[in-house]
Amino acid sequence: MNAIFDTQLSFGAFCADNYASDSIVADEHVAQLYGLHGDNVFCLPQGEQAKSLPTVQRLLQWFLQRKLGQGNRIVAVGGGSVGDTVGFACAVYKRGVLRLLHVPTTLIAMVDSAIGGKTALDLDGVKNAVGCYFFADTLVDTAFLCTLDDVQMRSGLGEVLKYRMLCADVDNLCRTHPFNSNEVIASCARYKLQVCTQDPFCQNVRNQLNFGHTVGHAMELSLGLTHGEAVANGICYETQLACALGLVSKQYAQQWTDVVRSQFEVRPLTQNAIELALQDKKNNGGNVGFALPPTFQTVQLSPQTVQKILL
Ligand SMILES: NC(=O)c1ccc[n+]([C@@H]2O[C@H](COP(=O)([O-])OP(=O)(O)OC[C@H]3O[C@@H](n4cnc5c(N)ncnc54)[C@H](O)[C@@H]3O)[C@@H](O)[C@H]2O)c1
Numbered sequence: 001m002n003a004i005f006d007t008q009l010s011f012g013a014f015c016a017d018n019y020a021s022d023s024i025v026a027d028e029h030v031a032q033l034y035g036l037h038g039d040n041v042f043c044l045p046q047g048e049q050a051k052s053l054p055t056v057q058r059l060l061q062w063f064l065q066r067k068l069g070q071g072n073r074i075v076a077v078g079g080g081s082v083g084d085t086v087g088f089a090c091a092v093y094k095r096g097v098l099r100l101l102h103v104p105t106t107l108i109a110m111v112d113s114a115i116g117g118k119t120a121l122d123l124d125g126v127k128n129a130v131g132c133y134f135f136a137d138t139l140v141d142t143a144f145l146c147t148l149d150d151v152q153m154r155s156g157l158g159e160v161l162k163y164r165m166l167c168a169d170v171d172n173l174c175r176t177h178p179f180n181s182n183e184v185i186a187s188c189a190r191y192k193l194q195v196c197t198q199d200p201f202c203q204n205v206r207n208q209l210n211f212g213h214t215v216g217h218a219m220e221l222s223l224g225l226t227h228g229e230a231v232a233n234g235i236c237y238e239t240q241l242a243c244a245l246g247l248v249s250k251q252y253a254q255q256w257t258d259v260v261r262s263q264f265e266v267r268p269l270t271q272n273a274i275e276l277a278l279q280d281k282k283n284n285g286g287n288v289g290f291a292l293p294p295t296f297q298t299v300q301l302s303p304q305t306v307q308k309i310l311l
């Protein structure tokens with residue numbers, strides 16, 4: 001049973017031969033790129049398409065065919081879509097008896113989605129409509145990044161930027177190392193684990209990880225940006241929001257806005273995006289939650305305040 005938050009985060013080379021007695025789940029594309037095949041390998045559709053109930057049903061049927069139970073381990077090799085899908089299947093299969101090891105293959109998964117136990121599926125076009133927590137171990141092998149395309153890599157860099165603002169250790173490393181270096185990735189991953197260990201079910205400190213995401217999700221939906229690019233945009237606007245509210249100095253806001261602009265194109269914020277942000281799931285009694293600097297605790301703001309500042 002893996003319901004207790006006592007998970008291991010390790011760094012090193014992934015070699016499928018070492019997992020011959022486990023069941024490996026990967027997406028079709030990753031399986032092909034890395035030669036994952038055989039009786040103990042199940043392939044999911046590529047990317048977001050994996051995150052559906054019919055796919056989970058097929059995966060659960062495969063678990064049953066393999067007679068999996070207590071003591072068996074699943075190894076999920078892929079990006080966040082694979083991790084979210086396999087995590088959900090493991091949580092519901094025989095009430096969570098299986099152990100799960102995430103082997104993230106995208107930058108986003110290495111620094112974010114493969115850590116912290118959140119699982120999710122999409123339903124009727126609603127992203128992450130279904131999900132639960134299932135805590136798992138994680139093995140980060142940054143060698144997977146050599147096949148990742150620029151779009152996916154840049155998307156991951158948006159999340160790295162978030163950790164830079166949340167964690168001084170990450171920021172210091174980013175001043176001397178490439179943002180996708182092993183050192184920076186390990187530092188982000190450790191920070192995420194530390195925050196999730198303190199607050200596994202997202203009741204207080206874990207909410208800081210939503211920084212940049214209230215505006216970011218809205219820009220992702222309205223402009224079709226990648227997740228990380230949208231988060232980078234969200235970081236820029238949410239920092240400006242904090243500045244307008246007097247929470248951070250103009251100098252702080254300018255400094256971080258410059259950092260975002262040096263790496264990402266910051267798009268204009270449209271009325272449509274603001275309206276989407278105001279419908280964000282963190283909506284509480286008509287107000288909207290933002291994890292704002294400098295403390296990154298959630299601040300509830302009225303839609304009128306947000307519109308007045310950001311438009
Ligand atoms: N559970 C969480 O905490 C959490 C956090 C953030 C994001 N997510 C979820 O993660 C999903 C996005 O995940 P993602 O950005 O990692 O992308 P992804 O898993 O959707 O993969 C994107 C594409 O990259 C390919 N790919 C993966 N690894 C590769 C590699 N090493 N080389 C070449 N191609 C590779 C995949 O085949 C796919 O085509 C979203 O559904 C999001 O909701 C979950």
Ligand SMILES: [Zn+2]
Nearest residue numbers: 159213227231
């Ligand atoms: Zn994110």
